[in-house]
Amino acid sequence: MGDGFAGVLVLLLATYLGLTARQLSWFAVLLVSGWIAVVLVARQQYVVALKDSINEHRFDVEHAAAPVLDRSTAELLAANLSASDPKEILYALSLFEVEGQRAAYPAIRGLLTHPAPEVRQKAIGILSASTDKSLVPDVKRLLKDPELSVRTAALLYMTHHEPIDPLAVIEGLGDFDDFSVRSAVVSFLAGPGETQDLDTAGKILEGMVNQEEAGGERARLEAARLLRELPDRFDPLLSKLLTDPDTQVVREAIVSVGKLHKRRLVPDLLDCLARPELAAGTVQALSSFGDSIVGTLRDHLGDPAVPIEVRQQVTVILANMGTQLACDALVEHLLVADSRLRLRTVSALNTLHRLHPQLECEAEILEMLLSAEILGHYRSYQILETWETMLRSYEPLAGALSETMKLEVERIFGVLDLLYPRDDVSSAYVALQSKSMILHDNALELLDNVLKTEFRKMLVPLLDTKVSLAERVTIANRLVPARIESSQQGIAVLVASNDPWLRSCGACAVGIFGLKSLEHELNRCLDHPDRVLRETARQAKLRLQGSKAPAA
Numbered sequence: 001m002g003d004g005f006a007g008v009l010v011l012l013l014a015t016y017l018g019l020t021a022r023q024l025s026w027f028a029v030l031l032v033s034g035w036i037a038v039v040l041v042a043r044q045q046y047v048v049a050l051k052d053s054i055n056e057h058r059f060d061v062e063h064a065a066a067p068v069l070d071r072s073t074a075e076l077l078a079a080n081l082s083a084s085d086p087k088e089i090l091y092a093l094s095l096f097e098v099e100g101q102r103a104a105y106p107a108i109r110g111l112l113t114h115p116a117p118e119v120r121q122k123a124i125g126i127l128s129a130s131t132d133k134s135l136v137p138d139v140k141r142l143l144k145d146p147e148l149s150v151r152t153a154a155l156l157y158m159t160h161h162e163p164i165d166p167l168a169v170i171e172g173l174g175d176f177d178d179f180s181v182r183s184a185v186v187s188f189l190a191g192p193g194e195t196q197d198l199d200t201a202g203k204i205l206e207g208m209v210n211q212e213e214a215g216g217e218r219a220r221l222e223a224a225r226l227l228r229e230l231p232d233r234f235d236p237l238l239s240k241l242l243t244d245p246d247t248q249v250v251r252e253a254i255v256s257v258g259k260l261h262k263r264r265l266v267p268d269l270l271d272c273l274a275r276p277e278l279a280a281g282t283v284q285a286l287s288s289f290g291d292s293i294v295g296t297l298r299d300h301l302g303d304p305a306v307p308i309e310v311r312q313q314v315t316v317i318l319a320n321m322g323t324q325l326a327c328d329a330l331v332e333h334l335l336v337a338d339s340r341l342r343l344r345t346v347s348a349l350n351t352l353h354r355l356h357p358q359l360e361c362e363a364e365i366l367e368m369l370l371s372a373e374i375l376g377h378y379r380s381y382q383i384l385e386t387w388e389t390m391l392r393s394y395e396p397l398a399g400a401l402s403e404t405m406k407l408e409v410e411r412i413f414g415v416l417d418l419l420y421p422r423d424d425v426s427s428a429y430v431a432l433q434s435k436s437m438i439l440h441d442n443a444l445e446l447l448d449n450v451l452k453t454e455f456r457k458m459l460v461p462l463l464d465t466k467v468s469l470a471e472r473v474t475i476a477n478r479l480v481p482a483r484i485e486s487s488q489q490g491i492a493v494l495v496a497s498n499d500p501w502l503r504s505c506g507a508c509a510v511g512i513f514g515l516k517s518l519e520h521e522l523n524r525c526l527d528h529p530d531r532v533l534r535e536t537a538r539q540a541k542l543r544l545q546g547s548k549a550p551a552a
Contacts, residue, residue, distance in 0.1 A: 010024060013027065043449070046449070047423075047446065047449050047450065050442050050443075050445055050449070051423075051427065051446065054424075054427045054428055054431035054439060054443055054446065086114075086116035086118060089111065089114070089116075089119050090118060090119060090122055093108070093111075093119075093123065093126060108123050108126055109127065109135065109138065111123035112124070112138050112139070112142065117145070117147035117150050118149070120142065120147070120150045120153075121147075121152075121153045124139060124142065124150070124154055124157050125153055127139070128156070128161070135161075136158070136161060139154050139157045139158060140158060142154035143158065156222070198231060202233075202234060205223055205226070205227075205230075205237060208220060208222065208223040209223050209237045209240055209241060217248075217249065220241065220244055220246065220249045221246070221248055221249050221252055223237070224241045224249050224253040224256055225252050225255075225256070227241075227253070227256045227260075228255065228256035228260060232262075235262060235264060235265070238253060238256060238257060238260075238265065239265055239268060241253035241256075242254065242257070242265065242269070242272065243268075247277055247278070250272065250278060251281050254269060254272060254278065254281045254282055254285050255285060257269060257285055258284065258288045259285075261292075263289065263292060266286070266289065266293050266296055269282050269285060269286055270286075270296075270300060270310070273309075273314070274307055274309065274310050276309075279313055282313075283313055283316050283317050283320065286317045287317050287320035287321055290321055290323065291325045294318070294321070294323075294325045294326055297314050297317060297318060297326075297329060298329040298332065298333075300314050301315065301329065301333050302332075302336075304529055305529055307529075307531075308338060308340060308341060308530060311341055312340070312341060312344045315330060315341075315344045315345050315347070315348035316344075316348060318330050318352075319348035319349070322352060322355055322359075324360065326352070327352055327356075327360070327361060330345055330349050330352070331349070331362055333345055334365055334366070334369050335368070335369060337498035337500075338500055338501070339404075339407065339408075339411070339499045339501050339502065340500075340501055342369075343407060343410065343411050343414065346411055346415055346418070349414075349418055350414055350418060353418060353421060357421065361418055366418050366419050367419065370412065370415045370416065370419065370455060371455075371458075373408060373412045373415060374412060374455070374458045374462070375479060375480055376408060377412065377462055378458075378472070378475065378476035378479055378480055379476065379480055379493075380401070380404065381472045381476050382473060382476050382483065382484045383401070383484060383490040383494065384401065384469065385469060385470075385473045385484075386486055386490040387487050387490055387509075397508060397509055397512060400505050400508065401505060404501065404502065404505060409429075409462075409463075412459070413426060413428075413429040416451075420450055423446070423450040425446075425447065425450070428446050429443075431443035440465065444460060444463060444464055447459065447460060447463070448460060458475075458479065461475055488515060488517075491509045491510060491518065492506075492518055492521070493506070494506025495507050495509075495510055495518055495521040500528065500530035500533045501533075503528075503533055504536045506521075507522055507536045507537045507540045510522060510540050510544070511541070511543035511544060512540075512543065514544060515544075516544055519541065519544055522537045522540050522541050522544075523541075525537035526538065526541075
């Protein structure tokens with residue numbers, strides 16, 4: 001139709017308007033310019049249409065995976081107020097305590113008159129975090145509550161929020177728990193004014209921290225909470241509480257260190273990162289220090305002697321800080337050998353850039369990392385081809401290699417997301433996991449349109465399901481200088497790798513297939529800082545020696 005329309009147009013222009021060949025050429029140039037403009041607009045809209053298609057799929061996937069809260073916190077609490085079982089209310093209160101839902105305070109205030117004493121006590125504890133002075137009269141009435149635990153909670157609340165003499169209150173109202181009496185006295189003596197006596201307050205506080213006999217956990221817990229409200233002069237006590245045998249006491253001490261911004265205690269907090277039950281609170285506390293501890297975190301992140309779990313948590317802390325200095329520290333460690341740490345570092349940078357898009361990240365380093373990750377994935381296909389027969393006979397090893405290759409793709413897309421933040425390549429990654437060929441092809445088409453030529457030529461064949469293993473290996477042999485000619489050579493490459501996870505896969509294969517020629521590599525792994533690698537190498541050596549390795 002286009003050729004026919006052009007012929008008719010030329011005939012009309014030449015016959016009826018008498019245009020010469022040169023004049024027709026200028027007319028053609030005008031039409032071609034319009035055609036080019038239309039093509040450019042159409043291409044842009046095509047990319048937009050591809051993005052919309054895969055974004056809709058990503059939204060559906062995330063919507064299905066994410067838990068949905070159908071009611072607000074206040075509505076949820078209101079529904080539980082009429083529950084006959086106080087345990088339901090206590091459970092809801094524990095959720096609000098963890099989330100710090102300030103909007104729930106008005107609803108919780110109504111629980112101060114609940115018939116169950118444990119509910120009244122819990123409500124006072126949560127309301128203590130509020131700065132609402134209108135709560136004081138309601139809590140003050142509970143100083144005469146018939147239940148000791150409620151009176152204790154009310155006394156702690158009043159001494160933290162009102163300048164009252166706790167001894168006068170105790171004398172006038174009667175019995176209170178010992179730890180609450182001492183806590184109230186410390187708060188009173190440490191407060192500003194004529195009654196301030198920090199030396200005496202410190203001695204009472206020291207007695208609470210050092211109490212080991214029955215009830216000592218409760219006294220130490222209250223001391224850990226109290227320290228964040230007192231003048232800043234009790235560092236040794238806070239340091240001791242960070243090593244307390246009771247986990248809840250340590251949690252409260254961590255919160256106090258974070259609130260007081262005690263830089264001298266940062267090494268103690270970093271040690272707490274190694275304990276999974278303390279990691280979340282420690283990350284939050286360290287994140288509050290900001291740029292003042294970035295240098296310390298950078299050193300910790302780059303120290304191979306530090307457990308990998310701790311270094312991974314450090315990336316989260318830096319991401320939470322949201323500063324250019326924290327971003328630079330993460331970029332500095334993008335090229336670490338450990339693939340697990342690289343993935344966490346890339347994920348942390350993506351989180352940082354989603355929340356703070358103005359932060360700058362050096363594109364040259366990102367492109368270098370992307371090239372290395374793509375070539376590493378091609379290397380895995382070389383190994384996969386040589387292992388094909390072995391993997392059919394040993395399923396666990398096949399699963400380990402498959403998981404490794406999935407993580408390689410995840411890291412590749414993590415780096416792409418940093419290089420192309422406006423092109424939504426993360427949605428393309430989600431679409432590539434779909435069983436729908438339309439979504440899969442749309443994702444490939446999007447990448448084909450937005451990536452640089454050098455990356456597009458290397459990456460698209462790795463993701464296109466129509467490209468066979470043999471074709472990928474052919475490309476790998478062209479891109480990766482050193483070829484892998486045998487399965488034993490492939491295992492040798494893995495066990496000599498700088499990446500602890502890949503070395504673990506290689507060490508496992510050495511033991512499974514009895515490759516005594518590679519036993520010297522296992523010996524090198526036995527002293528590695530990575531616990532998984534050391535244990536895998538140990539069990540592989542037992543296999544080589546003809547012993548049955550115990551279950552891991």
